[in-house]
Amino acid sequence: MRERRWETTTPLNFGQALAVGDRLATLGLQPVSPSNDVICYVEEWTVESLDDFDQLDAWATEDVTLVHVRERWRGDFFLLSGAYHTVYQRHQDIGTYCSISHPWRIREVLRLHDQRAMFWIGFRHAHSFIRVRLQTQVIITPGETRGDAERARWLDERRAAFLEAITVLELPIETQVEKNMVVLRPADPIVPFFCSWPDAFGPCQFEYNTPDAFEFLVPASKLAETFNPEPAGVRAYLTGFSEAALAEFQEIEPGARPAYRCSVHCPLDDLPEVQNAIGPHGLLYATLCEFQTHAVLPDAEDASAIIGIVGVNGQFKIEARLNQAPLHEEAMAPWLGRLIGHPVVYAPLPAFV
Structure with missing residues (x-):
């Protein structure tokens, strides 16, 4: 599901980040204690060699993925x-899992959706898939009504964008509008087909699966051609492979920047040590507190909120993620600033990393 996200505007040290938890506790919320275990998500950790991952040996890790960045x-x-x-x-x-992402370009001129979109071709045990994702100019999450005045245009653009990809890929997928939402369905209902990343107007992503490991190689290359002549940011994601296999993958078009992403199980207090291990450019984030906004805004719309700690380059900041805005747009940043104790700015995450 799409999220609304804000973050603090100035760097914090770790003590200041933990103090936000203390502040939330005084409001009756239940932040994580510094000694409690959390799941710390690590991303964009550029490494010189695959052995650099040993720097996280002090903690349990899972979902380890090596990313080749071009x-x-x-x-x-x-x-x-x-x-x-x-x-x-x-x-x-x-x-084992392998996927490769590449941007594609929507030819029809759109106002509410970005012309630049993304697709992934992937291989899992016994099947392959093609995944297509759209990006919107603004994020309007399920339940929010800010876009209702232009709902017809949102739906028309969403269908048109998906239809371009479906046509190029020659996929038997039907697009419809039902209950004021875009709906995608495979012509064959037994095909493994998944829609995700929904906003207020329907899914922004679909994934079509096939048992034929070769089926999408040619169609995916045709979709990639829509991005010509602009140079592309391309990523390959590798999960579950041995070191020998990863070394063999590394020989494909040498020059890709290797970066890890994974989950680290550690006490909240260990985040500075994890940050040192993945420095200087690795990014980490962990949840500090989860709550329903009715607990602190009883007279407003209820929303699910997560306050998290983000660390990069030796510094920390606080982020707030919500499934929808409980207040009017102009009131959100001031309210979150008062809640956290630091000024915040609206900062949606990149769509395609």
Whole structure:
């Protein structure tokens, strides 16, 4: 589900970040104690070698994914994805996962959706998939009514954008509008098909699966061609592979920047040590407090809120994520600033990382 997100405007030290938890406790909320275990999510941790992951040996880790990052890439996506698929076939097993992302461009001129969208071609045990995601100019989450005056345009643009991808990929997917929402369905109801990342107007992402490991290689390359002649940011995601397999993947078009993402189980107090391990550019975040906004705004719309600690480059900040805004837009940042004790600014996350 899409989220609304704000973050503090100035860097904090870890003591100041923990003090936000104390502040929330005085309001009757239940923040995580510094000694309690949390799940710390690590992203964008650029490494020199695969052995650098040993720096997290002091903690339990899971969902470890190595990401090959290629920036301003110009190449043949069919050859690149085919090379990853070839190595994947040699090392595939239950629990292994490989996907490659590439931007694509929507030809129709849109006002509410970004012309730049993203797709992933992926391989899991016994099947492959194509995933298509759209990005909107603003985030209006399920239940919010800010976009109702232009709902017809939102729905028309959403259908048109999805139809472009469906047409290029030659997928048997139907698009409809039901109950003022865009709905996608495969023509064959037994096909594994998933819609996700919903906002107030329907899904922003779909995933179509097939048992044929080769089926999407050519169609995906055609969708990638819509982004020409602009250089592309391309990423490959590798999960569940042995070190030998990862070394073989690394030989595909050498020059990609390797970066890890994973989950780290640790006491909240250990976040500075985790940050040191993934420095200087690795990003971490962990939940400090979860609550329903009725607990502090009894007269407003209820929403689910998460206050989290974010760490990067030796500094920390506080983020607030909500499934919808309980107050009018102009009141949200001042209210969250008073709640947290630090000024905040609206800061939605990137759509495609």
